[in-house]
Amino acid sequence: MAKLFSYKEIAEHNTQEDLWMIIDGKVYDCTKFIDEHPGGEEVLLDLGGQDATGPFADIGHSDDAVKMLADLYVGDVDQDSEPIAKVDKEPVSSTTGGEGNGLMILALLAVMAAVVYFYMNSRKE
Ligand code: HEM
Incomplete structure (x- = not known):
């Protein structure tokens, strides 16, 4: 065998x-x-x-x-043995990447809101 x-x-x-x-x-x-x-x-x-x-x-x-x-x-x-998780670090880095992206979107939204705010204000004058 x-x-x-x-x-x-x-x-x-x-x-x-x-x-x-x-x-x-x-x-x-x-x-x-x-x-x-x-x-x-x-x-x-x-x-x-x-x-x-x-x-x-x-x-x-x-x-x-x-x-x-x-x-x-x-x-x-041995198919009954525990398969090795591909790369342990991957989920961690992708989570960090996800958080990074979320922050980036928030920052972008804030910048856009500021631009719209100043644009509206400048039109009022
Ligand atoms: C122990 C396992 C392997 C053996 C016995 C083996 C054998 C060979 C042989 C004899 C060739 C010459 C072309 C042919 O006869 O098909 C070749 C080419 C090649 N093998 Fe492997 N190989 C093995 C594993 C791998 C693995 C895991 C990869 C991963 C990507 C790989 C990538 C390549 C590449 C890129 C070529 C060149 C193809 C070309 O230039 O046309 N080989 N291999």
Whole structure:
């Protein structure tokens, strides 16, 4: 039976010296392949420890590329394990962004109100 790895465990393999990724529920150790990848090492490093199913498919990799995966296979994803929240910081920054936008709209409204006020006043004179 294939060895099962939790999302958390897989996520820890995200460096140039130790790089795993998930494609179609399977776990691949791409460490030795980083230097050989025709698409460059950057894209692989960016997806280290994560699910690369979408990006891998989007490129339209050849059958040869798909066959290469067999050599890198180390096991399967434990689907019962807790998926890693993509980027923890994201909701925080988007909330801050939201607040920033709200303040910006308020400031704009205040400026517009002031402009209208002065315009009306200047017409009265
Ligand atoms: C371990 C997994 C991967 C293997 C074995 C692999 C293999 C290959 C191979 C053999 C090629 C040459 C073209 C082809 O035969 O399709 C290629 C190109 C490429 N790969 Fe990957 N790849 C992997 C993962 C990824 C991932 C996750 C990305 C993320 C975006 C990626 C992006 C690219 C790009 C941009 C090219 C260049 C395409 C071009 O210039 O036409 N690859 N890859």
